[in-house]
Every structure is written in structure tokens, then in C-alpha cells.
Amino acid sequence: MINNLTNFMFLMILMLGSIISISSNSWLGAWMGLEINLLSFIPLLTNLKNLTSTESSLKYFIVQALASTTLLFVVLLLSFNQNFPLEYNSYLNIILNSALLMKMGAAPFHSWFPEVMEGLSWTMSFILMTWQKIAPMILISYCLFHQFIFFVIIISILIGSIGGFNQTNLRSLMAYSSINHLGWMLSSLFISMTFWLIYFLFYSILSLSIIYTFFQLNIFYFSQIFSSLNNSPIMKFSLFCNFLSLGGLPPFTGFLPKWIIIQSLGMTNMALITMMVILTLITLFFYIRLTYSAFMINSTQISWNKLWVSNFSNLTILLNFLSLFGLIIISFLYLIL
Template sequence: MFNNLSNFMFLTTLIMGTIISISSNSWLGAWMGLEINLLAFIPLLTNLKNLTSTESSLKYFIIQALASTTLLFTVLISSFHTNQMIDYNPYLSIILNSSLLMKMGAAPFHSWFPEVIEGLSWMISFVLMTWQKIAPMMLLSYCIHYKFIMFSIIASILIGSIGGFNQTNLRSLMAYSSINHLGWMLSSIFISMSHWLIYFTFYTIISLSIVSLFYHMNIFYFNQIFCTMNNNPLMKFNLFCNFLSLGGLPPFTGFLPKWIIIQSLSSMNMTLMTMMVMLTLITLFFYIRLAYPAFMMQSTQISWNNIKNKNLPKFTILLNFFSVFGLILITSIYLIL
């Protein structure tokens, strides 16, 4: 719909909106940054050649507008009544936390997130799963309500784990995986922002490696994986290793940020940490169930499949290598140093 120059301008405005939001010293400035971010992201969602993309952009706009209205309403109430500061009023704090959780798609305000991602392209979905969560999470760390966020952590991990069952749409699966990881990111805020940054960075790298594979192979459903990659068992094996890394199975890279969070959180709240680990095992279960056919020495081959394998860019190959072997490399470097 737009040319490359227009897309570049929208992306620049998107980044600037996030920077304005997280660097603002007032809630009104943070709200303005979120609105700039929203207005720049909506044109990237819209594609007149794809009706599902247009529907997703409309859903996203309505949800984000509702969350922004709630955020502004809470800030105005706090400014009108100086004795009702957000930090000291539990009701205002819960409402403000709810608006930020709705913006990032965390449970129990998650229902819009898989529906919106289903109609988007892979690259726009990646931006929605990663960059669009930075500003709400940074703002949430300023006014966190611990009991309410603990409930959101458990709900996000549980819904993200259960929602991934019986999914044939890969975009929906990645959406529920993002909701699951949101629970871990929210728990990392309890520890420190450096822990959140570590977890978010590793999640972004692993998600980018998987999304780039799907984008270059033009895959959207599970049956396409076995049809398209049947002539290349190594690529299929690599893809499902990335899935296991996303689920946090050792010795893949995705286990490292979870390992850091578990070690730090075990000394603060053992009950929360235990529930998070147990619920995350559900995600690993269906990832392993899906990956099992790819790991078999002998699998069914389709004799009439004439699809030619595409050559992946070197950047995608490098991302996949780090996603699979990153934990081994980081541990080796740590032992050497």
C-alpha cells in the first residue's frame, strides 16, 4: 500500500514514539508517546490487498484506543485529586496496570492478541510481539502493583501454555507463546530492569530466528512445514530446535534467560517461581510433541513434492545457529574467561 520511503517514515515515527514514552518524566508525556507509536503502527498494519490485515488493524486500533483512554482517565483522576496518588491508591494503581497490560496483550487482557496476529504478515507480527511491548513494560515498572501483577504472571503463563494446544496456525502459536513469555518478562521486573532487558533480548533474537525462517519459506500453517521442508531434513530439524529453544528446553539458548530468572526469583518468591516452572512445562510438552516427527531417523516422505528449497540469507542462518547453540557458546566463553 505504501512505498519504501513511507514505510521507513512510519517505522521511524514508531521508534520515536516509544523513545518519547519511556523517556518522559510525566504520565501525560508517556501517554503522548504511546499515541504517536499507535498512529505510526496502524498504517503498517493496513493492507488493502488483504482483508484480514484490515480487520486486524481495526481490532488493534479499538483495543489500543480503549487502553489509552483508561490510562488517560486514571492519570486525570490522580491529577485532580492530589491526595489520590497512583502509587498510594491501590484502585488507581490496578486500573493503570490493567491499561498497560491490555496494551501489551498480557492476561487477562489477552484475547485480542492472537486474533490480531492471525491477519498480519510475519514481519509486522514480529514487531507486535517484541517492539510494541517495550513502552508498556517500562511504564509498568514505574507503578507496579505486586499482587495484581503476580496474578497476571500466573494467568499469562497458564493461558499461553494451554492456548497453544491444537493450534494449526503458526501465527496463533507464536502469539500464545508471546503471552507465555510475557509472564516471565513481568516476573523479571520484580527483580530488576537489567533482568528484564536480558530476557527481552534473548526472546527477541529467538523469535526473529523463527519468524525469519517462516518469512523466507512463506509458511503459515503446520502442514506446510512438513510439505515444504520434507526434502530438507536438516532445515526441519533446525526449525524445531528453535521451537524447543523458544520453549526454554536446555541445552538450547532459550533456557539461559529462564535460568537467570529462576535463580534470582527463587530467593524472593519460591511459590511464584515453582508455579511458573510447572506451567511452562505444558508449553514444552506440545513443542516436543510437534517436534517429535522431525527428530525421527525415518519419516514419511512425499514422493510428489516438487517444491524447491530456498537459500536462506546468511543473517537468518546466523540467528538460527545462535538460537540453538547460544547456551553452549556463552557457557564456554564464561568458563574460558
């Protein structure tokens, strides 16, 4: 009871830190909010009974402290900067963007992200993939350096696509998927914050639908999926279709935010959106390969596992329904209204 109350308090402080960072009218206040967020997230990651989570929390702290130090250094330089040349300001802007990109785990500052994810629980992994990206992403929209972010978008989608190959650890796979989606989120900032918010909400729902299933089954590797879901073909079908939805394959819900970005960004930057779509097809390739092998290969069934697997909550069913049929529902509502 005490541990649950303590975790809840740290979670509230974590959210408060992000809100302070977003609503601040100065870079120093934004830095302070990020530090509050960091210092409240570390106790949530640390689990004295699990050495891997302790190692992950230490790695996360070192990387975030480095990014925070860089951010504070650049902010102080900018505050003293009155008569510096324009080229100097550009370099400082690139360093400022790099510090924020390191905080959210975007490529090429991504190497810590999969390693940290490997040692976390599914609950902490979901927070790291979603909420912890809100404050850096909004802050980076204030100082968007288009030429540099253009490079980061391409590298993030490429690394996120290639990194997912031959991954047997589900947390690593979700980490590389998050890096891939970061590229799409950064591209949505070229249009407006509204498009970023739409994409982020859809990404959070899709990630929650997959991670909540993993959390219920307590699985962390692909081999466990086949042994746990062989007696439940419907849930097996739903889970792998959720992967396809996360990859952005139509007619699943995950295609809708990508469709919006493609339609809007294609009017202004056709070269960028073409490269993004081509690189994202790599992600779809290994998702389809995994799905094909899961659906087509015969496997043994375990009789004692049947009742436990079939006892899924209503939240799981709702999330799977939204992930699989959200695009059809939204299209139908659009035609009616």
C-alpha cells in the first residue's frame, strides 16, 4: 500500500514536471521542469529486486543528465548572446535541438533507448515511449531547425526500420518502433502542432493496445507469444494485426495518422514524404513476415493454458477494436457528418 502511494506521488510529480516545462515562458523554467520530470521518473524505474531495471535507471539518468547539462549550457549562451554572428546562433540552435532529441531518444542520439527499454517493466516502458516524449517534443517545436530536423527524420525512420530486424526481445522491438514513429512525429511539426497531437494520440493508443496485452500475458520475447496464444486464435490474430496497425498498414487505424501526414506534407515537401514512406515499408516488411509466420505455421496447443488466456479484460477488447477498426469507424462518421 505504501509503495503504491509512493509510486502514485512520483507519477504525479513526473506529470507536473512536464506541465511546468511545457507552460514555462523561459528556457530556464523549461529546463527546471525537465529536471523535476527526470528526478521523479528515476525512482519509478528503480526496482531493488531486479538488477536490470536498476541498470536501466542508471543509464537513463546518465544520458538525461548529459542532455540536461547541454541544454542548460546552450540556454546560458543564448541568454548572453546579443551581438554574436548569425552562423553562431545556428550552431547553438543545432546543439539545442540535439539536446532535446537526446532526451526523447531520436536518432542519431538513440543508442541508449533500446538498452534502457530492455530492463524495464511494461508499465515503465509505456511511460518512456509516450509521456516522456511530450515535453521535449513541444520544446523542440519552439526552436525547430528545419535543415537539421530533416536529417534527423530520415535517420530516425531508417534506424527504427532496420533496428527492428531479427529482434527477439519485444521491448527492443517496441523501442525501435518508437524511434521510427519519432521521425513521423517530427515531420508533423513542419505542418502544425495539431497534426503532431493527432499523431501522438493515435500512436499512444496503438502502443497501449499492444503493451497492455503483453502486460496481461507477462511476455517479453517472441517465443512466448506463440506458446501463450496458441489456444486463443482470436487474440493471436488481434495482436499481430495490432503490429500491422502500428506499422501503418491500411485499412487499420495506424494508417490514419500517416495518411494525414502524407496528404498534408506532400503538398509542401514531396521529397521528404517520399523517403519517409519508402523507409517505413521496411518496418512493414518484418511485421508482415512475423505475422505470416504466426498465422501459417502449425504449433502445439496447451490444454491447461486455455481458460487463463481466454480471460481477457474489456479494456483489451476495446483497445484491440479501436486499433483494428478505428479507420473504418472514423471514415464512416466523416461520411455521415
